[in-house]
Ligand SMILES: Nc1ncnc2c1ncn2[C@@H]1O[C@H](COP(=O)(O)OP(=O)(O)OP(=O)(O)O)[C@@H](O)[C@H]1O
């Protein structure tokens with residue numbers, strides 16, 4: 156899939172802007188605070204109906220304006236898709252080929268984004284990694300979102316119940332009902348996560364091997380607070396989860412918190428056997444995240460039969476030349492790519508692939524030249 160034309164009105168520091176990107180590689184350069192990330196936000200919005208920066212969507216509307224419009228024309232393997240988004244404070248309207256829609260069609264390849272904040276995936280708090288797992292990898296499994304929603308709901312209600320028991324407003328026995336639900340959704344969720352990691356491990360090892368010219372071996376390990384012996388079936392996990400809950404019941408009541416389960420799990424990356432969280436260099440962290448992004452691209456292709464659009468905000472030219480070239484080998488001619496930079500970097504390709512260079516200043520985009 157690629158974006159053929161983008162029309163923006165009243166989005167952040169853009170008034171009216173039309174962009175006609177290249178089918179493959181697009182570079183947007185400009186000084187700080189000129190609108191580079193804002194443009195990627197507009198593209199992301201047209202691909203997903205959401206912002207990658209904020210949940211409060213009215214923030215995206217230009218100051219002093221009361222609506223924004225993003226109209227985009229995509230071309231997929233089989234058809235042209237026109238997406239029209241109109242956003243007003245607390246009101247959003249998305250039309251696909253003239254039909255009003257609630258969500259994007261299933262199998263829509265969408266977009267893969269990499270921005271500097273994603274480096275927290277390696278060194279940041281467990282919450283960052285769980286969010287990536289839940290939102291970005293879990294989204295390939297229709298059941299994942301359902302299980303996660305149910306599981307999180309049970310955790311909240313169970314925590315309330317633990318508090319009531321602590322304050323002697325409820326009997327300890329009432330916990331049984333919540334334990335059953337917690338184990339039921341939790342066991343299936345953990346099982347699915349194990350599936351994801353089974354698929355992820357060998358593939359990211361291969362991609363990372365390639366990105367580092369075979370110099371580094373990447374491993375990923377999942378740490379379950381349930382301390383389950385793997386491999387385990389959903390039933391095995393259920394039984395062990397329930398048993399552990401019995402053992403820690405007193406502590407959970409004391410702290411009014413559900414202390415074990417997928418919502419407390421974490422995972423870590425290892426380079427040549429060493430924990431990247433503790434020992435990884437900046438470049439190594441960046442390469443791990445890049446590996447995950449390439450994995451996502453390949454997953455999209457497997458699921459949708461189409462490649463997603465790739466957005467690289469301030470990360471492409473920070474890679475060393477070898478890693479940059481290795482990345483290009485994965486996406487060359489296949490994935491429409493948008494990169495931003497504050498420099499004046501240029502790249503060219505050996506094949507007949509063209510690059511389009513744009514310059515952004517104060518919310519205005521100029522087409523520099525096409526090579
Ligand atoms: N709702 C809004 N209305 C108008 N302007 C906005 C709005 N939200 C943000 N801006 C402005 O957009 C400007 C450009 O932001 P953007 O993040 O795109 O910069 P950038 O080119 O990516 O810079 P950097 O290189 O620092 O990342 C900011 O200076 C900000 O003041």
Ligand SMILES: [Mg+2]
Nearest residue numbers: 191192193468
């Ligand atoms: Mg920026």
